Amino acid sequence: MPRMNRSLKLLGIILLCALPAPIFIVIGASFNGGAYIQFPPESVSLRWYLEAFADPRWLDAFLTSFWMAAVTAIITTAVSFLTAYYVLRYAPRIASMLEIAIFSPLFFPHAAMGVALVALIAELGLLGRAPGIILAHLIVVLPFSYRPIYISLRSIDPDLMRAANVLGASEWRALKDIILPMCRSGILTSLLFSGIISFDEVTVTMFLIGPEITTLPVQIFTFIQDRASPVLAAISTISVIVTFLAVLILERVAGLAFFVQRDSSA
Amino acid sequence: MNTGEPFSPSKALMILPVLILLGLFFGSVIYLFSNAFTAGDGFSMKYFQQIIDRPDYIVVFIRTIIASVIVALLAVILSYPIALLLWRADKWRNMLLIIVLVPWLVSLVVRTYGWIVLLGTKGFINSMLIWIGVIEDPLSLMFNDLGVIIGLTHVLIPFAVISILSSLLQIENNLEEASRVLGAGPVQTFRYIVLPLSLPGAFTALIVIYLACIGAIVTPILLGGLSQKFVGSQIYQEVMYAFNMNKAAAWSICLLALSFLSLVILKKIERRVLRGQE
Numbered sequence: 027m028p029r030m031n032r033s034l035k036l037l038g039i040i041l042l043c044a045l046p047a048p049i050f051i052v053i054g055a056s057f058n059g060g061a062y063i064q065f066p067p068e069s070v071s072l073r074w075y076l077e078a079f080a081d082p083r084w085l086d087a088f089l090t091s092f093w094m095a096a097v098t099a100i101i102t103t104a105v106s107f108l109t110a111y112y113v114l115r116y117a118p119r120i121a122s123m124l125e126i127a128i129f130s131p132l133f134f135p136h137a138a139m140g141v142a143l144v145a146l147i148a149e150l151g152l153l154g155r156a157p158g159i160i161l162a163h164l165i166v167v168l169p170f171s172y173r174p175i176y177i178s179l180r181s182i183d184p185d186l187m188r189a190a191n192v193l194g195a196s197e198w199r200a201l202k203d204i205i206l207p208m209c210r211s212g213i214l215t216s217l218l219f220s221g222i223i224s225f226d227e228v229t230v231t232m233f234l235i236g237p238e239i240t241t242l243p244v245q246i247f248t249f250i251q252d253r254a255s256p257v258l259a260a261i262s263t264i265s266v267i268v269t270f271l272a273v274l275i276l277e278r279v280a281g282l283a284f285f286v287q288r289d290s291s292a
Numbered sequence: 293m294n295t296g297e298p299f300s301p302s303k304a305l306m307i308l309p310v311l312i313l314l315g316l317f318f319g320s321v322i323y324l325f326s327n328a329f330t331a332g333d334g335f336s337m338k339y340f341q342q343i344i345d346r347p348d349y350i351v352v353f354i355r356t357i358i359a360s361v362i363v364a365l366l367a368v369i370l371s372y373p374i375a376l377l378l379w380r381a382d383k384w385r386n387m388l389l390i391i392v393l394v395p396w397l398v399s400l401v402v403r404t405y406g407w408i409v410l411l412g413t414k415g416f417i418n419s420m421l422i423w424i425g426v427i428e429d430p431l432s433l434m435f436n437d438l439g440v441i442i443g444l445t446h447v448l449i450p451f452a453v454i455s456i457l458s459s460l461l462q463i464e465n466n467l468e469e470a471s472r473v474l475g476a477g478p479v480q481t482f483r484y485i486v487l488p489l490s491l492p493g494a495f496t497a498l499i500v501i502y503l504a505c506i507g508a509i510v511t512p513i514l515l516g517g518l519s520q521k522f523v524g525s526q527i528y529q530e531v532m533y534a535f536n537m538n539k540a541a542a543w544s545i546c547l548l549a550l551s552f553l554s555l556v557i558l559k560k561i562e563r564r565v566l567r568g569q570e
Contacts, residue, residue: 031478038377041370042388045395045450048406051416055409105309112306124307127314132500135507135551137524138324138544141531145327145541146320165317168310226399229509233531243399250405250514259409262402269398273390282389286458 049266056259074260083245084261091225091242092268094156098163099221102171105164106216110176111205115187125176129169139166140233147234154236162230167220174219174284178212179205211280218276219284222269327541339542349526353550356523359437360505363444364498370445371452371497375490378453379460396450404514407443408434411515439515440522444505451504452497459493460486495562502558503551523547 059069078084109128113121131139143162144153152158182205190200206213228243235244242265249258276282331338343349378388395403410416411433418430433439463486471481509524516522518529523543530540 034373035377035380038373041449042374042377042391045374045446046391048403048410048446049395049398051409052402052406055416105313108306109310112303116303117307124310128310131317133503133551133555134321135503135524135544135547137507137509137527138547139507140509141527141537141540141544142320142324144531145323145537146316149323161316164313168313222397226397226402228399228401232509232528243401246399246401246405247510247514250401250408258405262399262405265402266394266398270394273394273397277386277390282386282393285389285393285454286461 052259053263053266055256056263058256058259061256074256077257078260078264081257084242087240087242087245088264090156090239094160094163094241095221095225098160098167098224099171099217101160102164102167102220103175103213103216106168106172106175107179107209107213110172110179111201114176114179125172128172131165132169136229140230143230144233153234154238156239159231159234159239159241162234163224163227166227166230167223170223171216171220174212174215175209176212177284177287178209178215182208212284214280215276215284218272218280222272225272226265226269324541324544327538328545331538339539340546342539343542343546352521352523352526353546355437355520356506357550357554359441359444359522360502363441363448363505364502366441366445367448367452367501368456368494368498371449371456372494374449374453375456375460376486378457392450392453395446396454400447400510401514403447404443404511407439407446407515411439411442434515435517436520437516440512440520443511443515444508447511448501448504452494452501455497455500456490456493459490463489491566495558495566499555499558499562502554506551506554507547523550 056074057070057072059071059073109124113124143165147153147158147162150158150161152161186204186208187200190204191197195203226243227241228247231241232244232247235241240248242261246258246261246265249255328339329335329337374392378385378392381388408415412418413430413432415433417433418427421427422430433442467485467489468481471485476484507524508522509528512520512522512525513528516525518525521529523546527540527543527547530536530543
């Protein structure tokens with residue numbers, strides 16, 4: 027491969043470094059001892075972390091976001107797997123139609139989606155309750171979960187399934203011993219990716235919270251509007267660490283190839 | 293994995309969950325329409341009339357469209373050097389990809405908060421400039437359109453990088469080599485080989501980013517404030533402060549119509565440009 031033009035390369039490096047810069051600024055600000063975010067920092071301290079941990083509202087919001095992300099990830103991955111398996115094995119003809127339906131929320135402006143879902147979830151009596159928020163998250167993350175599972179299932183050679191059938195394996199046995207292990211990276215990508223999106227979702231979620239329940243990103247949003255205390259920098263840093271760890275785990279267990287794979291059908 | 297098995301009704305239960313989810317989504321869209329077009333007992337265009345009658349609301353729409361076009365173009369242009377860098381960095385690609393993915397996946401509020409810390413009157417940039425002595429009074433870098441454009445562009449660049457990179461990775465190595473062997477310089481190779489072949493990814497990014505911008509709520513509210521309204525902040529205000537769900541639904545329908553119209557136009561431009569490249 028020919029080498030890249032040097033000045034273009036330099037520009038690329040500068041722009042690449044600019045991407046995480048605001049996040050590093052937040053992390054830096056979280057260790058600032060002063061009441062304002064200052065430059066140069068007045069002193070280094072952990073006081074904002076102590077303040078964050080002392081306030082039960084933050085811990086509550088964090089735990090709520092965490093368990094809801096886990097539940098969302100597991101349900102959406104199961105739904106996507108069943109769908110992709112059924113479509114590929116029994117109904118390839120409806121594959122493209124179903125795909126359009128599954129991907130359609132992606133082209134739906136988020137603001138409109140929030141208003142649409144708030145009406146529906148209020149009608150179901152789930153406004154301001156965990157099942158309502160999880161339901162909304164399932165709809166939001168479905169396309170991101172379906173795609174990696176569909177791609178990895180499709181790449182499995184159909185002859186393997188036939189061979190298993192011929193050799194007398196039941197469908198369940200073939201699924202358990204052949205399909206699931208071969209689809210492992212797609213399933214793990216779906217779990218982690220949809221979990222991260224649910225953990226960080228704010229635009230739709232903020233319409234659905236109530237006095238009983240709120241999520242971490244929505245609470246950060248509410249607090250920023252109220253007053254920008256450096257305690258937010260400490261909370262944000264914790265949220266960044268969770269996301270960063272999830273991306274690292276994803277890279278370890280499944281690789282990042284799914285993100286840059288171009289799929290003709292998707 | 294297509295084995296083309298015969299249809300069996302019991303197995304069809306496997307797609308029931310997804311049909312329920314999609315049914316709820318499309319059901320909510322129907323709700324949206326009925327909320328927007330109903331006043332009292334019957335059909336009414338009242339809420340749309342309320343929007344169209346206000347010149348300041350029209351300004352909100354125009355501001356949203358112009359800012360979204362600027363953000364989408366900026367994001368795609370700024371993404372190219374990053375995508376090219378990642379494309380060429382074979383050994384380091386995974387590590388560099390993490391630098392792109394983490395900012396993309398970190399919560400929108402956190403990234404926007406980062407910009408508040410940077411751009412605010414008592415923020416990092418102003419404090420630094422005052423400390424160095426370049427300026428005496430803080431510059432107003434946020435609570436205006438500039439702040440929103442900076443914030444949205446930064447928030448959406450990672451997606452553009454990923455989209456362009458996935459197109460670049462499909463280019464076969466020998467195409468470039470052939471172009472070089474035939475005597476083309478790096479600029480010509482980029483102009484006639486790399487750029488045209490990466491355009492599908494760039495267009496996907498442009499469309500998705502534009503649509504994300506016109507429907508954005510969080511960044512316009514936090515960096516633009518409530519005086520420089522975007523359609524998203526207007527909808528948020530209608531729901532959260534005015535508790536007027538019908539009007540919010542009418543705004544959402546306008547937003548949907550705007551996205552649909554934009555999508556049609558952008559697709560048309562895409563087709564024309566891609567055809568022109570052949």
